[in-house]
Amino acid sequence: MTIELVDVNITSPGRNFVTLKITTADGVVGWGDATLNGRELAVASYLSDHLASMLIGRDEDRIEDTWQYLYRGPYWRRGPVTMAAIAAVDMALWDIKAKKAGMPLYQLLGGASREGIRVYAHASGTDYAALKDAITGYEELGYTAVRVQTGVPGLGQIYGVSATGPGVRYDYEPAKRVENGRPSEERWDTRNYLAHMPGIFARIREDFGADLRILHDGHHRMSPIEAARFAKDIEPYDLFWLEDCTPGEDQSALRLVRQHSTTPLAIGEVFNSVFDYQTLITERLIDYVRSAVTHTGGITAMKKLLDFAAIYGIKSGIHGPTDISPVGMAAALHLDLAIHNFGIQEYMPHNDRTLEVFQTSFTFDRGFLHPGDRPGLGVELDEDAASGHEYTKAYLPVNRLLDGTVHDW
Numbered sequence: 001m002t003i004e005l006v007d008v009n010i011t012s013p014g015r016n017f018v019t020l021k022i023t024t025a026d027g028v029v030g031w032g033d034a035t036l037n038g039r040e041l042a043v044a045s046y047l048s049d050h051l052a053s054m055l056i057g058r059d060e061d062r063i064e065d066t067w068q069y070l071y072r073g074p075y076w077r078r079g080p081v082t083m084a085a086i087a088a089v090d091m092a093l094w095d096i097k098a099k100k101a102g103m104p105l106y107q108l109l110g111g112a113s114r115e116g117i118r119v120y121a122h123a124s125g126t127d128y129a130a131l132k133d134a135i136t137g138y139e140e141l142g143y144t145a146v147r148v149q150t151g152v153p154g155l156g157q158i159y160g161v162s163a164t165g166p167g168v169r170y171d172y173e174p175a176k177r178v179e180n181g182r183p184s185e186e187r188w189d190t191r192n193y194l195a196h197m198p199g200i201f202a203r204i205r206e207d208f209g210a211d212l213r214i215l216h217d218g219h220h221r222m223s224p225i226e227a228a229r230f231a232k233d234i235e236p237y238d239l240f241w242l243e244d245c246t247p248g249e250d251q252s253a254l255r256l257v258r259q260h261s262t263t264p265l266a267i268g269e270v271f272n273s274v275f276d277y278q279t280l281i282t283e284r285l286i287d288y289v290r291s292a293v294t295h296t297g298g299i300t301a302m303k304k305l306l307d308f309a310a311i312y313g314i315k316s317g318i319h320g321p322t323d324i325s326p327v328g329m330a331a332a333l334h335l336d337l338a339i340h341n342f343g344i345q346e347y348m349p350h351n352d353r354t355l356e357v358f359q360t361s362f363t364f365d366r367g368f369l370h371p372g373d374r375p376g377l378g379v380e381l382d383e384d385a386a387s388g389h390e391y392t393k394a395y396l397p398v399n400r401l402l403d404g405t406v407h408d409w
């Protein structure tokens with residue numbers, strides 16, 4: 001059969017999502033996530049202005065060939081806009097193939113390698129007391145792993161710290177609706193941060209014991225030598241991982257961190273190709289691959305990337321904040337269930353408005369997710385519900401040092 005219709009849906013049920021819909025000549029519908037936080041319309045244009053006409057009339061079953069056609073065909077390669085567009089096509093074609101087979105996608109990827117997918121939650125607090133409450137709340141829900149972020153003395157609102165207090169469902173997402181056409185700004189100081197954080201990890205270990213998996217996101221803010229010192233300082237607290245300690249472009253920066261510390265390292269949410277990992281994987285400079293399926297060329301590309309990582313003993317830690325739509329999240333869960341070298345999955349539940357627009361079949365039970373057994377990815381977009389939420393510009397903040405210098409965000 002052939003691809004008959006290619007539609008791009010933009011909706012904003014609390015935040016912006018771009019979703020690709022591919023319909024075959026015999027009426028099978030596949031969905032793909034094309035959401036690129038803050039640059040949504042660029043991917044939507046890439047899909048509708050450039051890829052749609054290339055897809056119509058193609059055989060929907062030829063997923064690998066379509067991937068290569070879209071990747072190698074246009075001469076220009078890689079980059080988050082291109083790779084998110086290719087990812088959306090790839091997810092939609094896998095959704096169609098699995099629906100036609102009458103199987104949940106993970107069956108086509110080799111079947112389940114585990115019973116459930118261990119996830120980590122986002123816990124934060126402006127001070128330690130609030131952070132402790134947030135962690136306690138997640139433990140009560142059965143979570144076995146939490147990412148912890150906290151306020152730093154001397155700094156105001158900073159990355160990763162929820163504005164909502166304890167008891168309110170944690171729904172932190174730093175992309176803010178834009179009112180004057182520009183993103184908001186935050187201030188940062190790495191010295192204050194480095195002085196403050198080790199004590200926070202010490203208190204968490206004291207209060208929660210040895211079992212809890214503790215993760216932390218450095219958000220690309222440290223220089224190589226700062227990251228090396230930090231990773232070494234926090235070794236006694238046995239982190240599950242330290243994420244994005246140095247800027248994402250600089251693969252060799254992690255050599256220095258590695259030489260000084262055994263704290264496990266994760267990186268990759270801003271990567272979009274296996275080539276961004278070439279040095280990191282072959283030199284074993286990281287422990288977890290953080291790519292999003294949505295931003296790294298889809299299921300076809302992620303499966304190859306994770307198989308490559310497996311040869312070097314490196315595991316998955318697929319990106320899953322709320323700027324990945326439920327379609328992209330489902331793609332991650334099917335991979336997580338099927339691959340051998342699964343590490344952990346990030347899980348930031350979508351808000352109720354998002355879940356009215358995207359009907360999901362994945363389930364959460366005491367710290368573990370399962371993608372469900374509906375044929376395909378298991379997520380359907382309700383186009384009527386989606387049409388009620390108009391696109392609203394939202395950007396991640398810009399980060400500056402205390403003297404005003406623009407810094408990594």
Ligand SMILES: O=C(O)[C@@H](O)[C@H](O)[C@H](O)CO
Pocket residue numbers: 037173174175217219269320321323346396
């Ligand atoms: O690890 C994470 O989930 C974060 O780094 C988010 O991807 C980032 O704040 C953009 O939303």
Ligand SMILES: [Mg+2]
Pocket residue numbers: 217219243244269
């Ligand atoms: Mg991150």
